[in-house]
Amino acid sequence: xxxxxxxxxxxxxxxxxxxxxxxxxxxxxxxxxxxxxxxxxxxxxxxxxxxxxxxxxxxxxxxxxxxxxxxxxxxxxxxxxxxxxxxxxxxxxxxxxxxxxxxxxxxxxxxxxxxxxxxxxxxxxxxxxxxxxxxxxxxxxxxxxxxxxxxxxxxxxxxxxxxxxxxxxxxxxxxxxxxxxxxxxxxxxxxxxxxxx
Amino acid sequence: xxxxxxxxxxxxxxxxxxxxxxxxxxxxxxxxxxxxxxxxxxxxxxxxxxxxxxxxxxxxxxxxxxxxxxxxxxxxxxxxxxxxxxxxxxxxxxxxxxxxxxxxxxxxxxxxxxxxxxxxxxxxxxxxxxxxxxxxxxxxxxxxxxxxxxxxxxxxxxxxxxxxxxxxxxxxxxxxxxxxxxxxxxxxxxxxxxxxxxxxxxxxxxxxxxxxxxxxxxxxxxxxxxxxxxxxxxxxxxxxxxxxxxxxxxxxxxxxxxxxxxxxxxxxxxxxxxxxxxxxxxxxxxxxxxxxxxxxxxxxxxxxxxxxxxxxxxxxxxxxxxxxxxxxxxxxxxxxxxxxxxxxxxxxxxxxxxxxxxxxxxxxxxxxxxxxxxxxxxxxxxxxx
Numbered sequence: 001x002x003x004x005x006x007x008x009x010x011x012x013x014x015x016x017x018x019x020x021x022x023x024x025x026x027x028x029x030x031x032x033x034x035x036x037x038x039x040x041x042x043x044x045x046x047x048x049x050x051x052x053x054x055x056x057x058x059x060x061x062x063x064x065x066x067x068x069x070x071x072x073x074x075x076x077x078x079x080x081x082x083x084x085x086x087x088x089x090x091x092x093x094x095x096x097x098x099x100x101x102x103x104x105x106x107x108x109x110x111x112x113x114x115x116x117x118x119x120x121x122x123x124x125x126x127x128x129x130x131x132x133x134x135x136x137x138x139x140x141x142x143x144x145x146x147x148x149x150x151x152x153x154x155x156x157x158x159x160x161x162x163x164x165x166x167x168x169x170x171x172x173x174x175x176x177x178x179x180x181x182x183x184x185x186x187x188x189x190x191x192x193x194x195x196x197x
Numbered sequence: 198x199x200x201x202x203x204x205x206x207x208x209x210x211x212x213x214x215x216x217x218x219x220x221x222x223x224x225x226x227x228x229x230x231x232x233x234x235x236x237x238x239x240x241x242x243x244x245x246x247x248x249x250x251x252x253x254x255x256x257x258x259x260x261x262x263x264x265x266x267x268x269x270x271x272x273x274x275x276x277x278x279x280x281x282x283x284x285x286x287x288x289x290x291x292x293x294x295x296x297x298x299x300x301x302x303x304x305x306x307x308x309x310x311x312x313x314x315x316x317x318x319x320x321x322x323x324x325x326x327x328x329x330x331x332x333x334x335x336x337x338x339x340x341x342x343x344x345x346x347x348x349x350x351x352x353x354x355x356x357x358x359x360x361x362x363x364x365x366x367x368x369x370x371x372x373x374x375x376x377x378x379x380x381x382x383x384x385x386x387x388x389x390x391x392x393x394x395x396x397x398x399x400x401x402x403x404x405x406x407x408x409x410x411x412x413x414x415x416x417x418x419x420x421x422x423x424x425x426x427x428x429x430x431x432x433x434x435x436x437x438x439x440x441x442x443x444x445x446x447x448x449x450x451x452x453x454x455x456x457x458x459x460x461x462x463x464x465x466x467x468x469x470x471x472x473x474x475x476x477x478x479x480x481x482x483x484x485x486x487x488x489x490x491x492x493x494x495x496x497x498x499x500x501x502x503x504x505x506x507x508x509x510x511x512x513x514x515x516x517x518x519x520x521x522x523x524x525x526x527x528x529x530x531x532x533x534x535x536x537x538x539x540x541x542x543x544x545x546x547x548x549x550x551x552x553x554x555x556x557x558x559x560x561x562x563x564x565x566x567x568x569x570x571x572x573x574x575x576x577x578x579x580x581x582x
Contacts, residue, residue: 068226068255099258101288132290133317 019045026056035063051080055087062094070094083114101128119145123155126162135162153182160192169196229255233263240267258287258294265297273465274301279434282394292318298394306467308354309362313391316359323582326362327354333550333575343527343558343569344374350577352385362389378410395433401426405447422447424515428458435462443515452480454487454514468495478514485510499540507532511557530555530568546579 022045029038039060042053058073074091081087088107095103108125111118122141129138142159149155160175173196179189229250236242247264250256265280281297288294295317302310312322328351335346352366364387372379383405390398405422423446430439439458446452456476463469472491477484491505507516509529534552541547552573557566 065227066225067257099288099291101258101290102286128290
């Protein structure tokens with residue numbers, strides 16, 4: 001019995017060592033820009049139930065330009081850890097490269113269900129809605145950020161333009177003026193105020 | 198031509214061989230992308246390759262745009278619209294996808310789709326879209342008992358919002374004889390509601406007033422008729438499918454009808470389409486089946502010809518998915534029509550329609566059937582804004 005346990009423990013240690021080595025070699029190859037071999041290094045120890053391997057494979061495949069397979073790898077990682085935000089943040093790289101912005105938005109909304117105050121995702125979601133000319137929706141996400149970071153330029157300027165497009169000039173003016181406090185020469189804020197006056 | 202064919206076959210062969218290979222090398226994005234770049238001017242190969250990729254669940258915005266552009270360059274604007282719409286679903290903010298759809302819709306003659314998309318590109322719609330004027334005569338072969346009918350129609354197509362167009366029309370008909378005079382006036386209101394880029398809902402209402410002067414009995418009669426209609430249609434690539442329903446009270450007879458509409462563009466654009474419209478009608482608890490095949494083709498650069506046969510099964514059913522009311526007391530057995538639509542200028546169309554109609558009059562007690570025919574000539578003018 002003791003022998004069997006020892007043998008299993010030895011086997012596990014050997015597996016872990018080969019996994020650590022594979023990751024280590026993979027990082028070294030990535031640093032050299034050799035993404036293909038960095039991925040192949042991981043394939044030697046590939047385990048479809050490993051979140052970490054699938055996550056890293058997703059990243060390396062994205063860098064190789066293999067967008068479809070990158071999406072598949074990230075999706076496998078997400079299926080293994082459904083609440084993981086990092087895998088979803090990775091997934092949006094290949095999705096946006098494929099031009100699948102609806103899927104990007106869906107991914108952001110899933111992140112916000114787990115982490116409603118994630119400022120990066122709130123800003124990006126606001127930006128997608130702004131580009132779709134859905135200004136009221138854009139402002140919902142931007143205003144969350146402004147409450148948490150009231151003097152963040154990116155949120156202020158995008159929210160100001162959203163208000164202006166919604167015809168709410170008073171709110172837009174206040175925000176454009178705050179942007180000028182951030183940078184008195186800001187061209188975008190000046191252009192916005194010109195439209196109000 | 199032969200070289201292109203070899204190139205397409207070679208590429209398809211390469212991808213089919215890969216089907217047998219392992220999952221990772223099966224259908225790589227990079228290889229697909231590289232092949233699409235190489236095939237830049239070979240539109241048929243791009244379409245074949247794109248379809249193969251989609252069948253293997255490789256589907257993304259840029260691929261749909263590429264296939265859409267390839268179809269567009271081949272002049273297949275209906276299939277191009279379908280692909281641009283798929284791309285639009287991947288990225289609803291893409292101006293390229295919206296512009297592709299709008300341009301295809303314009304070339305396909307789908308005004309309400311174009312109106313739906315234009316404001317998304319910052320292009321305002323004009324409130325007055327089209328003005329229609331037409332006049333014609335239905336010439337009877339038995340003028341001893343059934344007189345000719347003279348018709349005049351005027352209508353205006355208005356754009357109210359991005360999703361809503363409306364058509365308002367007025368029709369005047371008169372039939373005079375030594376026995377009686379009939380004057381009929383009809384108002385027609387139609388709303389085209391564009392639910393999304395490829396789905397349309399139509400709602401229609403017609404009110405018809407007929408004034409009959411019977412010289413023999415020396416009495417006048419006033420009849421009020423109405424119909425209500427609804428139709429929904431969806432475009433899937435070069436096939437448009439639709440369902441329609443109409444109810445009406447025509448000459449004191451309650452009636453309803455249900456129909457389907459199938460339109461297939463053979464060439465994938467406005468050069469050749471075939472249509473089939475079966476209708477089930479119920480009037481006075483009697484069911485009748487009506488069918489209506491049609492063909493639309495572009496004969497020359499600016500000339501379209503629409504040929505149409507209707508087996509009307511001796512009814513007076515409501516035509517054109519329920520939007521044209523046949524209010525005559527007499528019944529239609531069948532009819533054949535041919536319409537020539539000539540585009541005289543960018544914004545002006547002239548059309549001439551000839552129709553041969555087998556009619557039946559039912560009168561007396563016991564009922565007697567009298568057959569006759571109408572030869573109809575209609576001349577119309579459309580002014581587009």
